[in-house]
Amino acid sequence: MVFKARYIALIVYLLFLLIPIYWLLNMSFQHNSEILRSFSLWPENFTLNNYARIFTERGWAAGYVNSLIYVFMNTTISLLVALPAAYAFSRFRFTGDKHLFFWLLTNRMAPPAVFLLPFFNLYQSVGLFDTHIAVALAHCLFSVPLAVWILEGFMSGVPKEIDETAYIDGYSFPRFFITIFIPLIRGGIGVAVFFCLMFSWVELLLARTLTSVDARPISVVMTRSISATGVDWGLLAAAGVLTLIPGALVIYFVRNHLARGFALGRV
Amino acid sequence: MNWMYWTVPTAIFFAVIAVILISMTLWQVAAPSPERRGLLPLSTTPGDRLFIGLLSSAYFHLLWLGLTDLHPGWMTAFCILWLITVMRWG
Amino acid sequence: MERTRNERAWLLVLPVMIVVAFSAIIPLMTVVNYSVQDILDPYTRFFVGTEWFRDILRDDSLHAALGRQLVFSFTVLLIQIPLGIAIALCMPTRGIWVAITLVALALPLLVPWNVVGTIWQLFARQDIGLLGVTINAMGIDYNYTGSRMGAWLTVVAMDVWHWTSLVVLLCYSGLRAIPDAYYQAARIDGASRWAVFRHVQLPRLTGVLTIAVLLRFMDSFMIYAEPFVLTGGGPGSSTTFLSQYLATMAIGQFDVGRAAAFSLIYFLIILALSWVFYTIITRSQKG
Structure with missing residues (x-):
């Protein structure tokens, strides 16, 4: 029963x-x-008329492309800086390591709304307002700490003897890191990429504030289309369905490693 | 830097924080201190005590501003004493 | 793992420091600067000391927003954590259904936050939504755009829909990590299902549960896009939570000084909460 x-x-x-x-x-x-x-x-x-309209009308398609561009930029930046840092946190003790790690985590927890005003002024003053890189950098606020957190968990699971053996065999640090260590934590990198892509893809507030026309992401195209012409519910629903596809694709690729990522509790 | 709208008081504030952080780092590199148990209900390193002291000072200031109309300088003076207490005996 | 002391590790952390300095430290310093001034335009600004903080701390509408936020966060925690544990216990442990349920569970997590709002808008509207039409057909007057209670309950239901899966996935992986020997020992003792849960499963879930509570509390504390799309914060201000309150003040009204003071208070709340949770997590791992 x-x-x-x-x-x-x-x-x-x-x-x-x-x-x-x-x-x-x-x-x-x-x-x-x-x-x-x-x-x-x-x-x-x-x-299928709603879908046909989205693929043919310029604003919609551009919205998807814009979103994809800054999501990929953000993921690349996050991974490049997070990999060495996660290695440092998982292998070494150094002055202030605990505090640094905690401070990174607070950025994952901090509400993006807090950083809204200075981001707006910062990117406007350096001439990056309404560019993809501005949104990508702003999203680093939460994606970099997240990537460090996840990767550190996976790297701690790799025994240190592997590093030591490689150094004895005469590997330099960069060569060891790229040819031996990174393949060992493939799964962890997959999970980190998954969460960076996902959180950057789903974020609205920063993406909305830092763009106006040229880099306008799909989520903003969707919210603005509501007020413009009264609501076309069918069109809105079709646009929503299309935003689900990238997430579904990515989860398919990391499905085997995801359980382990959740087991570490690091999202 | 124009858009950051610096003022003298905030510049002094951040300079003080930076000096504290740098000197704490140098001190800990030169002579790392072990965790110990003091007045606070958990064992802490000097870095933990600094964080606890600064964060609680910020909250004391908010309480002061929210509940009284007196000058915040009084609270700042108290918080300096508080910070020293936490660092030394916390 | 025993880690070796090596100060050169700082070089590996440096890139992260630079990126995060650009995206967190400099903006935070700027917020502090803004919060002590009345900025009319780039050339006209006055130093006002702590006036904005006084102003914000005594603002009734802000107290109301903070109250709504706390009630909302605790409500969703109270629903999502027990529900998440219960569903995780119901999950199959082997076979093809594991993969299927896991993917179905992960689906809501992958929906962009504003689309979550859109989905629930379509789902709950009383004229075209399945949920709205059904509830009204049962004779209950339900209209989330008109009634405060209806709007609030819809936002809670939406958040439960959106995020309970995260708690389920965390608990599920926590349950999988319990060795079979524990269950066998319990079976030999003739333990009831409840006793197994209380004395075998729950103690071993505390780790993932702390993290689930931390993540759910923090994320619900910064909720923005979903209610923004669904209700726009209304009717009245019944579903205006802290982030939306702040975003309106900062970008909608360009009330720079007040928004900055508010941002700092908001950040201090988050900082203290993160520290408490982080300390609990790291101490429990050590002990």
């Missing part, structure tokens, strides 16, 4: 998770007029 109750509870919960997403899909295949005229549990006049 207990056995069955368990699975019923789980199924009810999963339905609770999936029904809102189904509803989004349902709406994305309907014309706005149909959505407003009649209430139906599935699209009666199935249409």
Whole structure:
């Protein structure tokens, strides 16, 4: 009996998770007029028109491209600086290491809203306002600490004897790090990339504040399209569905390592 | 640097913080201190005590500003004494 | 792992220091500068000392926003942590269904935060949303754009939908880490299901649960995009939480001094909370 109750509870919960997403899909295949005229549990006049509009109208497609550009920039920067730092934290003790590590974590916890005003003025004064790199750098606020935190966990799991053997064999630090150590923590890098991509992709406030036209991300295109012409629910739903795809793709690639990432509790 | 709108008091504030941090680092590099247990209910290193002292000072100032109309200088004076107490005996 | 003392490790940390200095230290110093001045335009500014702090600390609408924030954060914690543990206990332990449930669970986490708002907007509207129509059909008057309670409950439901999976995934990996021997010992003792949970599973989950509470509390404390899209903070100000309050003040009204003072207070709250949690986590790992 207990056995069955368990699975019923789980199924009810999963339905609770999936029904809102189904509803989004349902709406994305309907014309706005149909959505407003009649209430139906599935699209009666199935249409791909909403998707066609997103791919052909300039603002929408550009929004996706802009988002992807700064997300990739952010992930690259985060990984490049976080890899050596995570190695230092996992292998060495040095003055202030604990405090430094804590201070990095506070940046992961800090609300982006706190940094809104100075970011706005900073990037405007250095002429980076409304560029992709501005958003990428601003997102480093939380993605770099996150990457350091995750990578440190994975690196601590690699025995130190491997480093020592390599140094005895005459490897220099950069050569050891790139040819031996990085392949060993592939899984950890995958998980770090996953979370950097994800948190940069889902963030709205900073991306919205630091851009106006040229680097406008998809999330902003979506919020602005609401106020402009009254709400086209079908179009909005289709745009929402398309934002789910990158996350689903990335999770497919790191699916085997993700459980380990969560086991460390580092997100 | 124009957009940062520096003022003399804030510049002094950050200079003091920077001097404290740098001298603490040099001190700890030269002679690392072990964790110990003092007045505070957990064992701390000097760096931990500095952090606790500064953070609690910030909260004391907020309380002072929120609850009284007196000049914040009084609180600052008290906090310097508090910081010394925490560093020495905390 | 025993780590060796090596001050040259600072060189490896340096790149992170530079990037984070640019994205955290300099902005934070700037906020401090702003908070002690009345800045009318780049050439007209006055030093006002601690006036903005006095002003903010005694602002009733801010107290109200902080109160709403705390009630919201504790409510979602009270729902998400027990629910997360319960669902994690219900998860299958082997077979093909593990992978399927894990992916289904991870789905809400991957939805951009503003799209979470959009999904719930479409889902909960009383004219076109499945949830809204169903509840109204049951004879309950539900309209999240009109009633304060309806709006607040919808935001809570949305947050539960969005983030409980994180707690589930953390607890699930924590449960998987418990060796089978513990369960066998409990079975030999004839322990009830509850006793197994209370004395075998729960003690071994404290580590991941501390982290789950930390992450959920901090993230709910900075919630912005979801209610911004769903309710816009309304009706009235019933779903205006701290981040939105601050963003409106800073970018909407360009009230630089007040926003900066508020930012610092907000940051100090986060700093103290992070420190408490971090100390608990590191001490429990040592002990």
